[in-house]
Amino acid sequence: MSDFKDLDPLLHSQLRLAVISLLVSVKEAEFTFLKEKTNATAGNLSVQIQKLKDANYIEITKQFKDNYPQTMCKITKTGIEAFEAYVRDLRQYLDVKK
Amino acid sequence: MSDFKDLDPLLHSQLRLAVISLLVSVKEAEFTFLKEKTNATAGNLSVQIQKLKDANYIEITKQFKDNYPQTMCKITKTGIEAFEAYVRDLRQYLDVKK
DNA sequence: ACGGTTTGGTTTATAATATAAACTAGTTTA
DNA sequence: TAAACTAGTTTATATTATAAACCAAACCGT
Numbered sequence: 426m427s428d429f430k431d432l433d434p435l436l437h438s439q440l441r442l443a444v445i446s447l448l449v450s451v452k453e454a455e456f457t458f459l460k461e462k463t464n465a466t467a468g469n470l471s472v473q474i475q476k477l478k479d480a481n482y483i484e485i486t487k488q489f490k491d492n493y494p495q496t497m498c499k500i501t502k503t504g505i506e507a508f509e510a511y512v513r514d515l516r517q518y519l520d521v522k523k
Numbered sequence: 524m525s526d527f528k529d530l531d532p533l534l535h536s537q538l539r540l541a542v543i544s545l546l547v548s549v550k551e552a553e554f555t556f557l558k559e560k561t562n563a564t565a566g567n568l569s570v571q572i573q574k575l576k577d578a579n580y581i582e583i584t585k586q587f588k589d590n591y592p593q594t595m596c597k598i599t600k601t602g603i604e605a606f607e608a609y610v611r612d613l614r615q616y617l618d619v620k621k
Numbered sequence: 622a623c624g625g626t627t628t629g630g631t632t633t634a635t636a637a638t639a640t641a642a643a644c645t646a647g648t649t650t651a
Numbered sequence: 652t653a654a655a656c657t658a659g660t661t662t663a664t665a666t667t668a669t670a671a672a673c674c675a676a677a678c679c680g681t
Contacts, residue, residue: 427562429541435538438668442616443527449619462526469669471631484632485628492677494629512617518540519610521547536639554659560628567640570662585659592658 428515435480435509436511440465441473445508448483448500452495474498527615530576533578538563539571543606546581546598554594570618580605 436442443463448454460470474496477483482504486497534540541561544550555613574595575581580602584595 428545429537429562432537437535439527439530441565446616446619447526464527465631465671467670468632472584496630515613515617518537518544519613521544564641565659566642594659
């Protein structure tokens with residue numbers, strides 16, 4: 426019998442977790458902002474936000490701003506809940522019982 | 524410029540993290556105990572503790588007990604420190620600033 | 622107005638990782 | 652003594668993460 430809950434594999438990824446963590450704070454952010462804050466390569470970020478979108482953790486909208494393409498990411502209710510559940514589950518692993 | 528510290532990839536793995544978390548509590552445990560507590564398959568556990576050993580996070584000693592092979596795992600100082608650093612680093616991701 | 626550079630990405634190929642399946646070696650039980 | 656079980660390891664495969672290559676359009680100097 427296991428002591429540990431399975432961690433949401435979508436969030437148990439450094440980059441995706443960072444993205445969600447940021448979006449939980451700011452609600453909405455540009456691709457370039459996320460790229461800078463996470464220090465990720467554009468390619469990696471592109472792939473990972475796509476996965477978050479497929480899971481309905483975020484919404485992605487594309488528009489043009491000052492002549493340049495702009496990709497906006499916004500967290501969903503599902504995403505917030507998933508993050509909260511992940512944090513809750515992870516505590517089992519981090520809080521060592523003496 | 525990145526807001527997030529890189530997470531120790533050796534610990535950012537569900538099974539290895541569970542193993543280290545257990546060993547931080549109990550100091551020393553049998554393979555079978557870890558297998559039961561983590562609900563891992565034997566093969567997976569075998570591979571993962573080997574990696575922890577290679578990183579010097581744990582020590583592995585093999586002996587016989589009641590005619591059966593017994594693999595004991597014990598956490599090292601390095602392992603404890605790595606765990607503490609991991610937990611510290613992870614807080615950046617979990618503690619959302621309002 | 623053209624060639625090179627920069628912005629803002631996506632797609633694709635490869636490297637790394639996790640996991641399961643198959644195997645080994647020996648023990649117990651019927 | 653054959654089948655089933657204990658306690659693992661090794662190997663093959665599936666999944667994931669990451670980087671490299673690419674694309675389209677905009678800007679910038681000459």
